[in-house]
Amino acid sequence: MHTMNTLNLELICILFATFLGAGIVKGVSGMGLPTVAMGVLGATMSPLTAAAILIIPSFVTNVWQMLAGRDTFRLLRRLWAMMLCIVIGTLLGARLLVIVDPILSGRALGLALIAYAITALFLPTLSIPKRLESWLSPLIGIVTGLLTGATGVFTLPAVPYVQALGLQKDELVQALGLSFTVSTVALAGGLFTQGAFRLDQLSLSLLAVFPALIGMWLGAIVRQKISPKTFRHCFLLFLVILGLELTLRPFS
Template identity: 55%
Template sequence: MNDVSISLLLAVAATFFVAGIVKGITGMGLPTVAMGILGGLLSPVTAASLLIIPSFTTNVWQLIAGPNLVAVVRRLWPMLAGVFVGTLASTSVLTGGETRLSTVFLGLALTAYAIYTLSAKPYHIDQTHECWLSPMIGLATGLIAGATGVFVIPAVPYVQALGFERDALVQALGLSFTISTIALAVGLALQDAFQLDGVALSSLAVLPALIGMWAGQYMRKAVSPATFKRCFLIALALLGMEMLLRGV
């Protein structure tokens, strides 16, 4: 990423603007969209490096806006610890130089997330099972995040099934994404894959991401979030399948 062209800058800005719109409308999806689009233009490890700062910034914004951070942390810390451990354990897959393998994993993760979210029925997890489920879910999410840069499966369906009120759910997802982003940044740094030029370009992506979020929040009044999310997930599944086939 030493030679940053105008076309790359425009592609990154457009990607994070679109990803911000998705997050503004649905409350999630910025890293997923960014990895899905940039993963088709750049190597997955480069795409993952670019999403670190915009993802961290937008998720912290989402995190601090919630009603009770202490209560959410107290409930989710076993899952978050598992996310951190799993991410550090698998980041070498993303940074290993085998772009075909990481592209296959990324395509598989995007496709699985989209198809599951489109087809799964809402369910509820009894709080008595959280003591053993949370670390397992966190570890699985971390292993997938470290290998693909996508940290939604299985953490998002799991957190959605815990019975949080709406505002607390948004805060819980923001906390999960924030810890996942930090873990991914640490994993990339330990593998010498998060470099200064990537930090600069990642920082520049914050503004279009925030503008996109604002635009998405405005569009939410005119567009049905459920309809938009369905169309977004279908497009994401098609994108994931294309990456999967390309990698294979």
């Protein structure tokens, strides 16, 4: 595993390739940048270090996605309780990412990736009545926050929940951008309060913005060329493979 003591060419190449690929996934599907980045980087460094590097490219790409439509403030009014609880849960969960052994947190990350991929592949899209949102949103927010803080991945159970709210396509993309932006800011706050942010990680995080944005641009082009369903299945199978690699890695 990289110790991050030196900014070497190998590490820069890993970062560029990782965030280029993660940006392409996000450009095609509107999500997946933190999931892919945490999965790939988690195989070469501790999940804590990977989460710190993820902060700035995740924030930039998600704010871009969140503001790319006219529904931002209406969605914020509807989902504010979930967003607040994501922040609370993430601040609590970030303590786990700092104190837990990197191998164990890597296994937790692997299980989170597998759980998300299997859920997305095999469970039908649910539909949640609006009357249930007042108590479900805070609950989903807390659980998502705890998992975000502990693993650096923002997807479960927020993504399936938001997908079940019956939003229009553009609203859904914006709602996911809103959720991911709040999760990113909360994760940054959690890592900062735990003293887990270092200057070299901040520079790497800034460096990762460039390939992430190139990837998003390429992903938007790819989206016009291939079936979204085919891409989605390939992406989810890739997450399963990544998750298995992280989960089954021997202790060392």
